[in-house]
Amino acid sequence: xxxxxxxxxxxxxxxxxxxxxxxxxxxxxxxxxxxxxxxxxxxxxxxxxxxxxxxxxxxxxxxxxxxxxxxxxxxxxxxxxxxxxxxxxxxxxxxxxxxxxxxxxxxxxxxxxxxxxxxxxxxxxxxxxxxxxxxxxxxxxxxxxxx
Amino acid sequence: xxxxxxxxxxxxxxxxxxxxxxxxxxxxxxxxxxxxxxxxxxxxxxxxxxxxxxxxxxxxxxxxxxxxxxxxxxxxxxxxxxxxxxxxxxxxxxxxxxxxxxxxxxxxxxxxxxxxxxxxx
Numbered sequence: 001x002x003x004x005x006x007x008x009x010x011x012x013x014x015x016x017x018x019x020x021x022x023x024x025x026x027x028x029x030x031x032x033x034x035x036x037x038x039x040x041x042x043x044x045x046x047x048x049x050x051x052x053x054x055x056x057x058x059x060x061x062x063x064x065x066x067x068x069x070x071x072x073x074x075x076x077x078x079x080x081x082x083x084x085x086x087x088x089x090x091x092x093x094x095x096x097x098x099x100x101x102x103x104x105x106x107x108x109x110x111x112x113x114x115x116x117x118x119x120x121x122x123x124x125x126x127x128x129x130x131x132x133x134x135x136x137x138x139x140x141x142x143x144x145x146x147x
Numbered sequence: 148x149x150x151x152x153x154x155x156x157x158x159x160x161x162x163x164x165x166x167x168x169x170x171x172x173x174x175x176x177x178x179x180x181x182x183x184x185x186x187x188x189x190x191x192x193x194x195x196x197x198x199x200x201x202x203x204x205x206x207x208x209x210x211x212x213x214x215x216x217x218x219x220x221x222x223x224x225x226x227x228x229x230x231x232x233x234x235x236x237x238x239x240x241x242x243x244x245x246x247x248x249x250x251x252x253x254x255x256x257x258x259x260x261x262x263x264x265x266x267x268x
Contacts, residue, residue, distance in 0.1 A: 043228050047250075050225075050257045058264045060198075061205055067198040101182070104175050111172065 031125040039103040042096035049093060074143075091140050098139075099132040167227045174220035181217045184210075202268065211265055218261050222254040 018024070029037075046053070059070035074090070077083045106124050110116055115124070141147055151157055185204060192200045205214060229250045237243040 040228075040232060043225070044232060047225055047229055047253075050253070051260075054257055054261045054264070057261065061202045061268060062264065064198050067201075101179065105179070108172060108175065 030122065031129070032121040035103050035106070035125045035128050038099055042100045042103075045092060045096040046100065049089070052089065053093065087143055091136075091143060094139050094143070095132070095136040098135050099128075102128045102132045170223060171227050174224040177220045178217055178224070181213065184213070205265065205268055211268070214265055215262060218258050218265075222258045225254055226250065 013026075056070065059066040059073075061067075072078075073083065073086050075083045078086055106128050109124070110121075149155075188204045189196060189201075205211065230247060233243050233246045233250070237246060
């Protein structure tokens with residue numbers, strides 16, 4: 001350990017007992033870590049919205065009547081929630097699913113090919129972001145009836 | 148049985164790491180396959196999808212069986228992932244244990260609902 005402390009090495013910041021307000025703003029977020037963080041966030045979103053996802057499945061397949069309720073949720077709304085809000089939640093789910101899927105495929109590819117260099121990681125992170133955000137834009141535009 | 152004494156004695160870990168790692172990937176691959184099958188069936192529908200077309204996708208017995216397997220894979224996958232999040236960010240043991248128990252109850256409850264929907268079709 002003494003070698004590490006010799007003055008010839010540049011002093012690096014050392015993080016212990018990370019303080020969210022003091023330390024996190026100084027963290028560097030390379031693209032690969034953004035993709036990784038978003039993988040967690042998207043998974044958490046889908047976990048919390050799981051009952052809503054199953055409600056969508058339930059009403060959309062159970063009967064013609066429930067299918068009508070399913071469709072109406074995106075138009076007139078659901079209970080106190082207006083239709084545009086349901087659409088926003090659906091958009092969040094679309095993004096979460098697409099990001100989790102593409103970032104997950106990136107992980108599988110890394111496991112199979114062992115392509116884990118810094119540069120390859122950055123490159124695949126860019127591909128992941130472009131694919132997931134691009135597909136979210138395409139499906140989101142359809143959801144909000146832009147085409 | 149593997150040697151577990153003397154210098155070869157295992158002193159660390161619960162040794163579920165590899166199992167969880169592999170389960171995470173196998174369940175993910177199954178869900179990708181399921182997504183592709185549903186997507187192909189949706190795209191293969193002629194004209195507007197509507198209720199008949201959409202519900203028809205889940206009607207065959209093999210599709211119900213596959214969807215059932217995917218629901219089980221899903222909650223297993225989510226359990227591994229959510230436990231990882233709680234272990235990384237939640238330090239007080241009582242709170243972490245409470246959240247882990249909540250996660251299990253939430254997942255099993257959701258799976259029950261989804262499976263009920265599936266076999267009512």
